[in-house]
Amino acid sequence: MTKTFVLDGKVIPFEEGETIMEAASAAGVYIPHLCHHPEFKPHGSCKLCTVSIGGRLGAACTNKAAEGMKVESETAALNADRLALTQMLFVEGNHVCPSCEKSGNCQLQAVAYHLGMLTPHFPHFYPARDVDASHPDVMLERNRCILCELCVRASRDIDGKNVFGIGGRGIKARLIVNSASGRLADTDMSVTDRAAEVCPTGAIIRKRHGFTIPIGKRLYDHHDIAEVPVAGMKEPKRG
Amino acid sequence: MPEPDVCDLPGIVARWHHDPTNLVQILREVQESCGTIPSDTLDRLAALLNVPRVRIESTASFYAFFHAESHGAYEILFSDNIIDRMAGKEALKQYFCERLWLEPRKLSEDGLVYVDDTADIGLADQAPAMLVNGYAIPSLDKTRLDLVAELIRAQKPLAEWPPMLFEIPDNIRKPGPLTGEAFVPGAALKATLARGADATLAEMETSNLRGRGGAGFKTATKWASCRKAEGEAHYVVCNADEGEPGTFKDRLLLNSHADLVFEGMTVCARVIGARQGLLYLRGEYRNLHEKLKSVLARRREAGLLGQNILGHTDENGGFDFDIEIHLGAGAYICGEESALIESLEGKPGKPRNRPPFPDRCGYRNQPTVVNNVETFACAAKIAERGGAWFAALGTPQSAGSKLISISGDCQRPGVYEYSFGVTVRQILIDCGAEDAHAVQVSGPSGTCISFREFDRRIAFEDLATAGAFMVFSRERDMFEVARNFTHFFAHESCGFCTPCRVGTSLLRNTMDKLAEGKGSAYDMNEMKNIMHILRGMAHCGLGHTAANPVVQTMEKFPEAYEKRLKRLDFEPAFDLDGALATARLITGRDDEWAHLADD
Ligand SMILES: Cc1cc2nc3c(=O)[nH]c(=O)nc-3n(C[C@H](O)[C@H](O)[C@H](O)COP(=O)(O)O)c2cc1C
Ligand code: SF4
Ligand code: SF4
Ligand code: FES
Numbered sequence A: 001m002t003k004t005f006v007l008d009g010k011v012i013p014f015e016e017g018e019t020i021m022e023a024a025s026a027a028g029v030y031i032p033h034l035c036h037h038p039e040f041k042p043h044g045s046c047k048l049c050t051v052s053i054g055g056r057l058g059a060a061c062t063n064k065a066a067e068g069m070k071v072e073s074e075t076a077a078l079n080a081d082r083l084a085l086t087q088m089l090f091v092e093g094n095h096v097c098p099s100c101e102k103s104g105n106c107q108l109q110a111v112a113y114h115l116g117m118l119t120p121h122f123p124h125f126y127p128a129r130d131v132d133a134s135h136p137d138v139m140l141e142r143n144r145c146i147l148c149e150l151c152v153r154a155s156r157d158i159d160g161k162n163v164f165g166i167g168g169r170g171i172k173a174r175l176i177v178n179s180a181s182g183r184l185a186d187t188d189m190s191v192t193d194r195a196a197e198v199c200p201t202g203a204i205i206r207k208r209h210g211f212t213i214p215i216g217k218r219l220y221d222h223h224d225i226a227e228v229p230v231a232g233m234k235e236p237k238r239g
Numbered sequence B: 001m002p003e004p005d006v007c008d009l010p011g012i013v014a015r016w017h018h019d020p021t022n023l024v025q026i027l028r029e030v031q032e033s034c035g036t037i038p039s040d041t042l043d044r045l046a047a048l049l050n051v052p053r054v055r056i057e058s059t060a061s062f063y064a065f066f067h068a069e070s071h072g073a074y075e076i077l078f079s080d081n082i083i084d085r086m087a088g089k090e091a092l093k094q095y096f097c098e099r100l101w102l103e104p105r106k107l108s109e110d111g112l113v114y115v116d117d118t119a120d121i122g123l124a125d126q127a128p129a130m131l132v133n134g135y136a137i138p139s140l141d142k143t144r145l146d147l148v149a150e151l152i153r154a155q156k157p158l159a160e161w162p163p164m165l166f167e168i169p170d171n172i173r174k175p176g177p178l179t180g181e182a183f184v185p186g187a188a189l190k191a192t193l194a195r196g197a198d199a200t201l202a203e204m205e206t207s208n209l210r211g212r213g214g215a216g217f218k219t220a221t222k223w224a225s226c227r228k229a230e231g232e233a234h235y236v237v238c239n240a241d242e243g244e245p246g247t248f249k250d251r252l253l254l255n256s257h258a259d260l261v262f263e264g265m266t267v268c269a270r271v272i273g274a275r276q277g278l279l280y281l282r283g284e285y286r287n288l289h290e291k292l293k294s295v296l297a298r299r300r301e302a303g304l305l306g307q308n309i310l311g312h313t314d315e316n317g318g319f320d321f322d323i324e325i326h327l328g329a330g331a332y333i334c335g336e337e338s339a340l341i342e343s344l345e346g347k348p349g350k351p352r353n354r355p356p357f358p359d360r361c362g363y364r365n366q367p368t369v370v371n372n373v374e375t376f377a378c379a380a381k382i383a384e385r386g387g388a389w390f391a392a393l394g395t396p397q398s399a400g401s402k403l404i405s406i407s408g409d410c411q412r413p414g415v416y417e418y419s420f421g422v423t424v425r426q427i428l429i430d431c432g433a434e435d436a437h438a439v440q441v442s443g444p445s446g447t448c449i450s451f452r453e454f455d456r457r458i459a460f461e462d463l464a465t466a467g468a469f470m471v472f473s474r475e476r477d478m479f480e481v482a483r484n485f486t487h488f489f490a491h492e493s494c495g496f497c498t499p500c501r502v503g504t505s506l507l508r509n510t511m512d513k514l515a516e517g518k519g520s521a522y523d524m525n526e527m528k529n530i531m532h533i534l535r536g537m538a539h540c541g542l543g544h545t546a547a548n549p550v551v552q553t554m555e556k557f558p559e560a561y562e563k564r565l566k567r568l569d570f571e572p573a574f575d576l577d578g579a580l581a582t583a584r585l586i587t588g589r590d591d592e593w594a595h596l597a598d599d
Helices: A020-026 A076-092 A107-114 A150-158 B009-015 B020-034 B039-049 B053-060 B082-086 B089-099 B142-153 B187-195 B197-207 B219-228 B249-256 B258-272 B283-301 B337-344 B373-385 B387-391 B424-431 B478-492 B498-515 B521-537 B541-545 B548-556 B558-562 B581-587
Strands: A003-007 A010-014 A050-053 A056-059 A070-072 A138-141 A164-167 A174-177 A204-206 B074-079 B113-118 B130-132 B135-137 B172-174 B235-240 B276-281 B322-327 B368-372 B401-408 B414-419 B436-441 B447-450 B468-473 B565-567
Touching: A003 A020, A010 A020, A050 A076, A076 A107, A076 B498, A076 B521, A150 A164, A164 B053, A174 B053, B009 B020, B009 B039, B020 B039, B020 B053, B020 B322, B020 B337, B039 B053, B074 B089, B082 B089, B082 B401, B082 B478, B089 B113, B089 B142, B135 B283, B172 B424, B187 B197, B187 B258, B187 B373, B197 B219, B197 B258, B197 B373, B197 B387, B219 B258, B219 B368, B219 B373, B235 B258, B235 B337, B235 B373, B249 B258, B249 B283, B249 B373, B249 B401, B258 B276, B258 B283, B258 B322, B258 B368, B258 B373, B276 B283, B276 B337, B283 B322, B337 B368, B368 B373, B373 B387, B401 B424, B414 B424, B424 B436, B424 B468, B436 B478, B447 B478, B447 B548, B478 B498, B478 B548, B478 B558, B498 B521, B498 B541, B521 B541, B521 B548, B548 B558
Parallel strands: A003 A070, B074 B113, B172 B414, B235 B276, B235 B368, B276 B322, B401 B468
Antiparallel strands: A003 A010, A050 A056, A050 A070, A138 A204, A164 A174, B074 B130, B130 B135, B401 B414, B436 B447, B436 B468
């Protein structure tokens, strides 16, 4: 007998040890998320995937599925809160979508579309953040960083390099790199690293690839993020 | 004055066993002996410890007491709780800066002094207070500050300053079973060894002891579950972070009843089968460090710690247990138990994903009991006098006594030990606060109660508390109280999760906007929405409670807000006229047409 739980009225099977997010994804059900990526250890920081687990709120990406659990995700209240979180992510950085190379392939932007975000709602922080163009092949645009630590995890766990980390705390938390100069060029980052392609936003981008696919023809220009949660992972479902 | 080259990095690293797990302690010693942690030190540490530099920088840049720039020979940090402010901190700080010709947050021109604020340092009963190179000086007034300024001008080393500056009375006003009874070191341990681990746990169960750090989790349940959990080793951790503004009861226990605390830890070790314990002492209590180490040394000599404690042997052999002290470095979040464990492991203090909880997966991913200082003190008394004795004190749901740290508008601030169930009104009478208007119970993350609620009781079933009790009279502006707390949370948010990282700063900015008279009813509503997001979605207790002061004062003291609202609808946060100031400066114009009309 496979074990199951109920997500928004739908019966979801799961394997022992799987998170709610993993089980839901396997069943083709989308729960909004940004810091989760199926290939990496759960992190649980963006909180976009917050669901109601038997009446208690918790992150779907870090909470394990359990037999008979009742989970709610697609409620108006939760989506309103997710929208607010997304807006918080927009105002704490500097996101100028129309001039961003990642526009159309950006998961932050796509989640914002998905949740129906029309305005940033909160006052902008306009933080002063560094852009690092020192590396020959990889550009670091900290204005667009949402501190999801996917690059940190990819570099450490897959590339075995520890190129990235988070420095500071609170609203001053920032992406740092593994060099005394603080420049990406002085780390052992390579364009073929997993860390170079895992960023959900346009904070880490490969140079000279920005406009290979013209804006308007990109993934989320034509698909809701619910259909293709992770760019490059699966073919979009049709129909 | 410490010179950078006195910093013996290899020595410090060796003292901490070349173990990167001890990174916070290593950085703390570097900071203390060199006065800074410069960038090249991070590289040298990376080489010595064989870990990536980025990990060292993550930790070094997380803690408020670590910095790369020099803060001179004398770093002065004024405690900035609302209680310090009520006691005149702002004016005194300004006075002090003027005396020494300096500006806050700017190293003096001669490179000698640096002045800044820091979060509450655990001396609200002796406010205003400050730290000089990490050492606390309480009860500041002009005379004492004059003396400090003279000593600095004369460049006297801190060790030669008059000891009376650093004297910190316990201010115990109402003693009880923990603070008023003599305790013979070893008494609880002897009883424990005679009784055995199972029976001791049963006494703990009978006692009904619940954690004194705030959450009130039943201690026996935690110990039992940790004991059952499998692991290579079990650990006992004492949470002496005491970072909640207005709380200072652990300070007194550590200063005058350390044996009780260490003995409680040792009893716990016996029950769960631990060989190592750690006391995480907040950096602000640096002045207690040597004293605590000497108590540990004395206990080792007396056979109460170390190998073969009290010469006891049974079928499992002898009982070995020892305790190490780790110091924090200015981070309130490290009081949260999983963040505390991260800090003990040399990392930034960011709360872990739970479950698993520390009882199963704690320090070095092994089963770990984390308890508050006072909880361990209670445990020692229970081991000595039995669970039934303890359960008979207090109320059925809240057994025992509770230390309350009283500060603010009252005649007799200090620590009071009450049986649970005491009313707020009774406490106010005892401490001489007859004209109290509001009390902040359990600190900024706790509950703000108004004069209408003074018949409520201190107990888990009514007003749960970790011990802070800040009294505000009729003259106090409850808006400013909440604004101070909002700044505190924004400063202390670890930044891990979106709702708290951004939400606490949004709250702080909105409160500042209101303070400038630019707020509207819209902003009040926005703050309620942010509270809703924080309560539901934040990763840990800091975020969950960060909006409490605003929302509770808004509810209970609406007039404090209403008088500040510019108009009742929307007022933009962006000050357009202010933004034109630069343009006016450049063009040299300040006439009517260079300003926006203020309607
Ligand atoms: C933000 C935050 C700060 C905390 N600070 C402290 C503290 O300074 N001291 C403490 O004992 N517990 C603190 N706690 C509670 C601890 O997480 C934990 O519950 C406690 O140490 C358990 O011990 P107890 O059961 O003996 O109370 C804090 C919790 C949070 C969320
Ligand atoms: S750079 Fe990208 S992947 Fe890395 S933390 Fe920032 S947003 Fe996440
Ligand atoms: S709630 Fe605040 S303190 Fe807690 S994890 Fe989130 S950011 Fe850190
Ligand atoms: S996806 Fe779960 S917290 Fe970010």
